[in-house]
Amino acid sequence: MNPTTFMKSLQLKKLHIRDSFWSSYIRLVRDVVVPYQWEALNDRIEGAEPSYAIRNMKIAAGLEQGSFQGMVFQDSDIAKWLEAVSYLLESESDPELERVTDDLIDIVAKAQQKDGYLNTYFTIKEPNERWSNLAECHELYCAGHMIEAGVAYYQATGKRKLLDVCCRLADCIDSVFGPEPGQIQGYDGHQEVELALVKLYKATGNEKYLQLSKFFLDERGQEPSFYEKELKQRKGKVHFPFLDIASDRSYSQAHLPVRLQTTAEGHAVRAVYMCTGMADVAAETGDEQLLEACRRLWSNIVEKRMYITGAIGSMAHGESFSLDYDLPNDTAYAETCASIGLILFAQRMLLIEPRSEYADVLEKALYNTVISGMSRDGKRFFYVNPLEVWPDACGKNHTFSHVKPQRQEWFGCACCPPNIARLLASLNRYIVSVKDRTIYTHLYIGGELECELDGQAIHFTQQSNFPWEGDVRFEFGGEQEANFTMALRIPDWCPGAKIRINGNFVSFEQTVVDGYAHFTRTWRPGDIIELSLPMPVKRMKSHPLVRETAGKTALQRGPIVYCVEEADNGPNLHHIALDEASEFIVAYEPELLGGLQTITAKGVKRLSDEWGNQLYKADERVQNVPIAVKFIPYFAWANRGRGEMAVWVRE
Amino acid sequence: MNPTTFMKSLQLKKLHIRDSFWSSYIRLVRDVVVPYQWEALNDRIEGAEPSYAIRNMKIAAGLEQGSFQGMVFQDSDIAKWLEAVSYLLESESDPELERVTDDLIDIVAKAQQKDGYLNTYFTIKEPNERWSNLAECHELYCAGHMIEAGVAYYQATGKRKLLDVCCRLADCIDSVFGPEPGQIQGYDGHQEVELALVKLYKATGNEKYLQLSKFFLDERGQEPSFYEKELKQRKGKVHFPFLDIASDRSYSQAHLPVRLQTTAEGHAVRAVYMCTGMADVAAETGDEQLLEACRRLWSNIVEKRMYITGAIGSMAHGESFSLDYDLPNDTAYAETCASIGLILFAQRMLLIEPRSEYADVLEKALYNTVISGMSRDGKRFFYVNPLEVWPDACGKNHTFSHVKPQRQEWFGCACCPPNIARLLASLNRYIVSVKDRTIYTHLYIGGELECELDGQAIHFTQQSNFPWEGDVRFEFGGEQEANFTMALRIPDWCPGAKIRINGNFVSFEQTVVDGYAHFTRTWRPGDIIELSLPMPVKRMKSHPLVRETAGKTALQRGPIVYCVEEADNGPNLHHIALDEASEFIVAYEPELLGGLQTITAKGVKRLSDEWGNQLYKADERVQNVPIAVKFIPYFAWANRGRGEMAVWVRE
Known part of the structure; x- marks a missing residue:
């Protein structure tokens, strides 16, 4: 492995996207998403839950009076917005946007404490409780996102102010955490700072940031449990009383030292952010053991715990992985951010060892789950990207209480929308890489x-x-x-x-x-x-150990996974079965949701007439009628009102 | 309708069961379940959670010192045990059991307060908070079960002591609740007292108990909400902080006046206990409007919200009904007690208007879900009776956190085991009825x-x-x-x-x-x-609007619904499909779990070899091999170790 791999790839930053499909998405990020999120961060979206993020920052900066509001990790929304803006400015100058951003950076700099500490929740609300609840309170997570923003803004504009803020913040963290007596031997509940510190190392050349990243990775999962220790030290005080973060160690991948982990466990976003940081450190240090752990976790995810759409996270509880081959379509968590994290992980692995399986998964997650996360007008977002939805049951059967049949406006806990924005704004970084000539x-x-x-x-x-x-x-x-x-x-x-x-x-x-x-x-x-590259329509089948798709088929063409929607096929999608021998008619429909290629197949639909009132009947012959089944790309679902959707169809 | 219908049916109490199937169950209740539960009530079962029920009663009686422990409704376990014992004594004398029971009744009588009040939680723990939290604290529910016990013990033994306790308790309730100023216009969060008061009325002839039952039924669901009123009066104090009982009105069927309800909503046990009370009052008063509401709720349950096993309750959240035709097999709640409640409801409807559909459902719930609730040795019990189980996912995917792949010992909240005991001990009351010669x-x-x-x-x-x-x-x-x-x-x-x-x-x-x-x-x-009555094997299909069983078949023979188990068919039951044209071999296997009739059918099983590591593959022909698929009665599942089970099989 070559430690300079990634540095070389950075020379590729002069890659401008001009693409019939993606340019409009990136334009949407520039024209709609980022401005909308700016309004959201400033609590100016009518009808949406306020963010409070910028208000918190102003209060911490001494520019406003008030109390902290929002989630404990609310600062990270500002950081993700700053990072997205940086990528936009890198590819196209925008003096007005840059001015607004500089003003925001001034506020952030003022909110930083004299010792480099930067976190509005603890600065405003619990100034004496810094670093006392790593398991739950996301201090290092927020720091990591700010560091990513600082590096990106510096690379885009050459301006050092935010980068310097981030260096002071990282120095503060480096003084508090480490192996020395008096330092904390711990790690954050939500991985993120690990990958960010490697970026800071590469932007500044200061190796201590790389070492600090490695320190955090290697502390995770050691015995005795750091979470239990800090829980005892703060006398059992918990931030999220309904959760059990400190004792459910696999939730934040603290059940084993990271080098010994073989299966992807717990909160899916945390898991793949951790893997990304592991790959980053492995790339820079040549740590073969760490790289081998990355390969093992990658294989476990993509061979046993990933939906066909590139989504991960099989259950709402803990927004988590569950077990091998457990991939329920309707109760899936399949968070947009988790697929973005999977893309980050895949990208890092590609830089280390270009193998097409990483890019195949990256492409799958990007073209399906990530853009499913955003409406075609850029104003509404999915957290959860199920592969099957019965809207009537959402809100009635609480098994589906996390599933929304329609995309929502900005969320109270708004991780996904800004994450989509920063990924799409930096999409040029995922297209090619360079290694060894x-x-x-x-x-x-x-x-x-x-x-x-x-x-x-x-x-x-x-x-x-x-x-x-x-x-x-x-x-x-x-x-x-x-x-x-x-x-x-x-x-x-x-x-x-x-x-x-x-x-x-x-x-x-x-x-x-x-x-x-x-x-x-x-x-x-x-x-x-x-x-x-021919793109025939493919009938996809799942591994035999996947229960939920037994006897079912999904259609894929090129990288695009398809679905059936009520808007095209009427209600009761479970009545549809695909002909085993059907040919497929592929058609580009320019008027459909901005232009989509659809697939029409032969199938049958069950006649539900004349069944009567009985719930169960004996020896009933199911009556089917032939129909044309219409499929649209999965990412475009739920853009035509409330209705049923399914990726997997009976054959 | 004839108000004396039920009185007549009481003349049938000289019905002795001598049945090749049920006598052994009743013997099990007498020899194993009731003695085991006696040990459990006395906290003498090693390894099981203590009940504390009798200890609480002794403390309230002034016979022991200590504090209340267990659930707020712990008294009801004693009452259900007393009721079961009464039925056993009615059919077969047992002086030693009667002596133990009399001693327990002495303690209960001592625990009763001077004004007739009887509830150990409030007597011991919150003596000044009586009747302040009907929504959550089950005072009337516990009273109802004690009244059922008092009536049953009097009918079995002629001894009035417990009946007199219950009359004083009911008189106390009657003085506190009612339409007069100074009385509480309210109702219990968990229905039970309604049906119990009708039993007390019929045993004593005192009509005020019937009127009180009707009062409770008619108060439910009136505006303004009683729960909100009492919540305000106790300044927002809640007993179950994780639940939302006071404001989730449909949870306890308080969303509408009972006469206006058309769909079965909320907690399934509460719903069917309520319906039973409604039918009782309708039978005694000739209230056609109430009877019509019973008929509507019955139809909604059995035509749209009941599993093929006679189980009800489609979701774990609130142990509740969800929506029409929502009958997931693996995440079902399908509580044993709910099917017992459905049997009570069916029995009451049969007494009013003998229609075989009531008996069909009664039989279905009895032969399938109720006895599924108990192991073949009478020592372990299911709360939840799913129709499909993948044991590996239980405990890993929290969507199934309520599902146990194996029956459990006595529970902390032990409603189901004593409920099975009292039903089986009184099974003679469900066999025939009399109306109009x-x-x-x-x-x-x-x-x-x-x-x-x-x-x-x-x-x-x-x-x-x-x-x-x-x-x-x-x-x-x-x-x-x-x-x-x-x-x-x-x-x-x-x-x-x-x-x-x-x-x-x-x-x-x-x-x-x-x-x-x-x-x-x-x-x-x-x-x-x-x-x-010929009993051919029947291929059962669900109503077309049931999603979870699309393309699937269940086998039924006579009243028995069958299932496939891993013990007979190996793992990966989702690989099995039934031949559409298969004949069935029915065989009685005397050695199998005490004797069971099994069904063997032709089918195919997918070969899972040589698939490799890929999670998804294109255009893969599924390779099937012919197999003999073996079905056993659903009620007998999970008696041969941990394994997969499914009622519905692909065709």
């Missing part, structure tokens, strides 16, 4: 790339009509030729890829390593690679 | 009946090998002939009943009214009726 293409998203590789200036454009069509075109530009390897991902969903270079089909099967077709040559301006 | 046979349980009808002494025996075989034989005994009608229930599961009288087939189809075949004649000693 090789440029790996992970996502087929159109855009323009400029980078340096061993002193050679490289420039190329990528064009595609993904996710609807599988033809991808790379054209090399610039002024001079360059010798390097292009490694093109062959997606797992693609049965018969073809590649042409400068118009000539090339045989590439023998060049495929870890899912990437490799072409090493001297590339000249004007060279063209055409990648043709 | 007609004897209705509801359950085909063997035994001997003596009664008087219009001055005629009637005696007959019933013999059957139910539930395994459908041949039933009635033989008239006694000394003299008698003229009356025999009305024999033709069960809904029976496709081709045949009847012979004294050896000759009789055509009865034209005599069937409301599901009973009627024979009016002068019956002579030695007359024999032979009822032949």
Whole structure:
């Protein structure tokens, strides 16, 4: 493993997205989501729960009077917004947005205490209780998000003010936590600071941040339990009395030292944020044991605990993983933030060892669960992304009390919307990576790339009509030729890829390593690679040990997982069964929700007439009528009013 | 409607059960359950949570020192035990048991306060808070169970001591509650006193108890909310802070006046206890409006909210009904007590209007859910009777945290075990009823009946090998002939009943009214009726609007619903599908759990080999192998170790 891997990838930051599918999402983030969230952070959205986040920051800064309100981790919403804004400013200047952001950063800087401490909850409400409840109170989590923002804003604008705030904050944390007597040997209940400290290390070169990250990772799960110790020290005081965070150790992955963990347990977001930090530290330190733990946890997630949509978290209790192959469709938690965390983890693994399985999952989570999390107008959001919904039962059967059949406005605990914003605003960072004179293409998203590789200036454009069509075109530009390897991902969903270079089909099967077709040559301006990735409709089946999908099929085409909705197929979706031999009609419908490719298949629907009042009947022949079953992309569900939805259909 | 209906049926109390199936259960109640529960009430079961019930009673009686422990409704366990014992003593004398019981009654009498009040929680712990929290604290519920016990013990033994205690208690309640100024216009959070007061009225002839029952029923659900009023009066103090009983009005059916309710809502046990009380009052007063409400609620339950096993309560939250056709198999609450309550409701409706649909449901709940609630050795019990269990997920996925894959010992909140005991001990009261010179046979349980009808002494025996075989034989005994009608229930599961009288087939189809075949004649000693009820195996289907069973079949034979278990069919029951055209082999296996009739069918099982590590695969042909699928009666599940179980199987 090469410790400079990630540094090299940073040279790729001149990647501008110009994509028929994603540019409009990024535009939505810029024009709608970020402005809307700014209003939300300032408590100016009528009808939505106030955020109080900026008000808390102003109170802590001494600019306003009042008491802290909102969740204990409310500061993180400001940080995520700052981070999203940074990425937007990086790709396109916006002086007004930058001015507003600088003003906010001034407030944040004023809210920082003299010793570097920064957290409005404890500063305002419990100034003497700092660092007394790591298990529940998210101090390091909030710090981590602010550090991510500080690094991103510095990289985007060159302005150091927020970065300096973050360095002082990290220095404060470094003085409080560590192996020395008088320091706390502990770790946060919600992982985040680990990955953030690695970013700060890479932005500043200050190795102590990397060491601190490693310290937090290695403390987690040690005996005796840190949570129990601090619980005793604060005499049993708890912040969330209905939860049991301090004693339910697997909830925050503190049940075992991280290097010994083999299954993804507990709160799904925490688990994948932790894995991301582990991969970051492994990449920078060459720690093979840590990397091996990452690989094990990755395999457990994607081979046994992930929905076909790239969603994770099988139960509402603890927003958590449950057990291998337990993937209920209707009671799923499947949090948007958890899939974003899975994408972060996948990205880090790609930087360490480019294997297409990481990119396959990254793509799956991105094109399905992440954008399911946001309405097509950018104003409403899902926390929970179930794979089957019966709206009548939501609110009536409390098993589904976490499931909303419609996207909601800004939430009281608003982790998902700003997380979507920062991911989409930084999407250019997930498309390609560089390792050892090789440029790996992970996502087929159109855009323009400029980078340096061993002193050679490289420039190329990528064009595609993904996710609807599988033809991808790379054209090399610039002024001079360059010798390097292009490694093109062959997606797992693609049965018969073809590649042409400068118009000539090339045989590439023998060049495929870890899912990437490799072409090493001297590339000249004007060279063209055409990648043709057929996208037949695929009948997907689950592993035999998944109970909830026994006898059921899901449709996938390219990276897109499909679903049936009541809006197209009427109520009682459970009456539908797909013909085993059905052909599929794929059609692009430009008028449908901004343009979607739909699939129509042959199936049958049960006739429910004339059954009568009896709840159970003997030897009843089920009467079916042939119908055309219409599927739309899963991510576009719940944009046409309240109705049933299902990804898995009986066959 | 005839107000004396029920009084007449009481003349049937000389019905002794001698039945190949039920006698052993009743013997189990006598020899194991009641003695075990006596030990439990006295906190002498090693490894089980203590009950504290008798200790509380002794403290309230001034016989011991200490503080109240256990649930606020702990007294009711004593009452249910006393009631069960009464029924046992009624059918078979047991001087030692009667002596122990008399001693306990002495303690209960001493625990009663001078004004008739009887409740150990408030007497010991909050003497100044009597009647201040009806919504949560079960004072009237406990009183109701003690009244049922007092009536039963008096009927069994002729001893009035406990009955007198109960009359004083009821008089105390009658003085506190009522429409007059200074009285409380309220009702209990958990219905029970309503049906108990009608029993007390019928045992004593004192009509004020009937009026008080009607008062409680009619207060429920009136505006403004009584719960909110008393909550305000006690300044917001709540007993169960995690629940929301006072404001979740439908939880205790207080969302509407009972006469206006059309759907079964909230806590399932409370709902059916309420319906039982409503039917009782309707029967005694001729209140047609109340009876009509009973009919509506009955229809809603059995046509839209009942499992095929006669279980009710679709969700753990509030142990409640949810919505029409919402009948999830794995997350069901399906409490044993709720099915017992449904049996009480059915029995009361049968007394008012003998319609076989009431008996069909009574039989279904009895032969399936109620005896599923108890292990075959009488020592372990289910609260929750799911229709599908994956034991690995219990304890890991909290959606199933209420589901136990194995029966448990006595519970801290021990409503179900004593409720099973009192039902089985009084099973003779559910077999036949009398109305207008007609004897209705509801359950085909063997035994001997003596009664008087219009001055005629009637005696007959019933013999059957139910539930395994459908041949039933009635033989008239006694000394003299008698003229009356025999009305024999033709069960809904029976496709081709045949009847012979004294050896000759009789055509009865034209005599069937409301599901009973009627024979009016002068019956002579030695007359024999032979009822032949074929029991073919039936493939049951659910109403099309039930989602969870779409594409699935359950097997039923006679009243018995079957299930597949891992013990017979290996793990991964979701891999099994039944052949649509399979024949069934029915076999009695005398060695299996005390003797069970099993069904073997043709089916297929998915091969799970060679799938590999991928969680999802495209266009995978599912490989099936033919297998013999073995079904056992649902009630006998979970008696052979921990394993999967399912009632509904794919077809």
